Amino acid sequence: DQQVKQNSPSLSVQEGRISILNCDYTNSMFDYFLWYKKYPAEGPTFLISISSIKDKNEDGRFTVFLNKSAKHLSLHIVPSQPGDSAVYFCAASVGGSNYKLTFGKGTLLTVNP
Amino acid sequence: DGGITQSPKYLFRKEGQNVTLSCEQNLNHDAMYWYRQDPGQGLRLIYYSQIVNDFQKGDIAEGYSVSREKKESFPLTVTSAQKNPTAFYLCASSEGGLNTGELFFGEGSRLTVL
Numbered sequence: 001d002q003q004v005k006q007n008s009p010s011l012s013v014q015e016g017r018i019s020i021l022n023c024d025y026t027n028s029m030f031d032y033f034l035w036y037k038k039y040p041a042e043g044p045t046f047l048i049s050i051s052s053i054k055d056k057n058e059d060g061r062f063t064v065f066l067n068k069s070a071k072h073l074s075l076h077i078v079p080s081q082p083g084d085s086a087v088y089f090c091a092a093s094v095g096g097s098n099y100k101l102t103f104g105k106g107t108l109l110t111v112n113p
Numbered sequence: 114d115g116g117i118t119q120s121p122k123y124l125f126r127k128e129g130q131n132v133t134l135s136c137e138q139n140l141n142h143d144a145m146y147w148y149r150q151d152p153g154q155g156l157r158l159i160y161y162s163q164i165v166n167d168f169q170k171g172d173i174a175e176g177y178s179v180s181r182e183k184k185e186s187f188p189l190t191v192t193s194a195q196k197n198p199t200a201f202y203l204c205a206s207s208e209g210g211l212n213t214g215e216l217f218f219g220e221g222s223r224l225t226v227l
Contacts, residue, residue, distance in 0.1 A: 004155070034215065043117075043203050043218030044156070089155060098144060098207045098216060099163065103155035 003027045004092050006104035014112055019077040021107050023090030026071065030092040030102075035064060035075050038087045038106070047088075048075070051096070080111045116140065119204050119219035126198075126226050132191045134222045136204035145187035146216065148203040149173060156203065162187055191224060198226045 005024045013019045023033075031052035036044035050057040050064045050073065057064050063076045077084055090104040117138045126132050138145065144163050148156040158171030162181040176195025181187050187206075191198045201223050205216040 009153070036215075041221065041223075043119075043205070043220050044216075045218065046215030049215065091156075098146075098209075099161050099169070101156075101158070101216070103157075105153060105155045 004104040010108040012110045016079045019080045021075040029094045032096040034091045036089045117219035134189045138206045142206035144207045146205040150201045
């Protein structure tokens with residue numbers, strides 16, 4: 001049973017436009033969410049996180065929105081750059097615990113020049 | 114530079130052989146983790162360790178073993194009992210376990226069993 005779902009395996013956008021990556025979860029106990037970015041043959045790197053007490057968190061070009069009632073979060077990248085091309089993983093945990101992070105399958109973002 | 118070092122980056126082994134993947138960190142982090150990634154799949158937790166001399170099974174621990182004798186080291190052994198060992202293995206660390214934000218990952222080790 002997949003508790004964190006990224007239903008779009010891939011997304012393609014033009015440079016300068018907005019990229020919106022979506023993530024749905026089924027476990028209502030999840031209260032801490034993270035996005036990681038991964039280039040081929042490298043380990044993931046942390047991008048941004050959000051606690052369930054917030055509905056939005058912003059860091060430069062990256063904004064994460066959380067809709068608890070819909071059990072949905074999204075990552076917005078504005079403006080998108082070719083260097084943003086990577087696989088983006090959504091992850092969730094209960095009680096903010098790192099020990100039991102549940103990851104989605106990832107979405108491959110391609111930003112075209 | 115602080116970080117996590119995994120070795121080897123690529124490893125080929127024959128079926129039935131045990132393999133040990135190395136993971137070293139100099140971030141002074143208490144917690145360390147091993148994840149497995151298969152094509153088109155998310156990361157799945159194999160083992161984690163909260164402190165030295167302690168480790169816990171993750172979601173897919175069968176066929177794997179670990180040790181945590183030193184804070185900076187968390188080697189993973191893929192045993193012959195692991196049915197499908199070919200995968201990309203990622204080691205990670207974090208300062209602690211709660212609300213510490215992120216895990217720091219190594220570059221990964223790709224194991225191919227022939």
